[in-house]
Amino acid sequence: MKNLELSIVIKKLRTDKDFSQEKLSEKSGLSLRTIQRLENGETEPRGDTLKRLINALELPTDYFNKLNQCEKDVKISTNIKRRTIPWYIIGFTIIGSSFGFILGLVLVNLKIIPINDISLALVISIGILFGSIGIVIGNTFEKRYNK
Numbered sequence: 001m002k003n004l005e006l007s008i009v010i011k012k013l014r015t016d017k018d019f020s021q022e023k024l025s026e027k028s029g030l031s032l033r034t035i036q037r038l039e040n041g042e043t044e045p046r047g048d049t050l051k052r053l054i055n056a057l058e059l060p061t062d063y064f065n066k067l068n069q070c071e072k073d074v075k076i077s078t079n080i081k082r083r084t085i086p087w088y089i090i091g092f093t094i095i096g097s098s099f100g101f102i103l104g105l106v107l108v109n110l111k112i113i114p115i116n117d118i119s120l121a122l123v124i125s126i127g128i129l130f131g132s133i134g135i136v137i138g139n140t141f142e143k144r145y146n147k
Helices: 003-016 021-028 032-039 047-056 063-078 087-109 119-145
Strands: none
Touching: 003 032, 021 032, 021 047, 032 047, 047 063, 087 119
């Protein structure tokens, strides 16, 4: 958590308890200047300072840890999540389409597919078909092994 964000939280907690900076200083045993620095975002409480604030504000001992974790969760959920294409899908698609294209060329060479105006379209279609099969297989592998 950044100093400025933490300073806002500390100030809000203090005002919610209806404490002045002086009263929080008194209850926590921290100097008034330390409280001011914390609320201005000039410093971040660590160790003993944090424990004293938690005790003075009557917070659960893990309050700031939970707050920090909530902040991470919010950042994660509000970030734009990029959709990455798993390597299984890419790999099987490339292998499948390459195999399909080579198979189409072999079929043309063996004269199973006659050489005419649509031969090239058939070879490309076979490549696309096997590429699509590669996508399905790659997706299956990705779901199975990358849960």
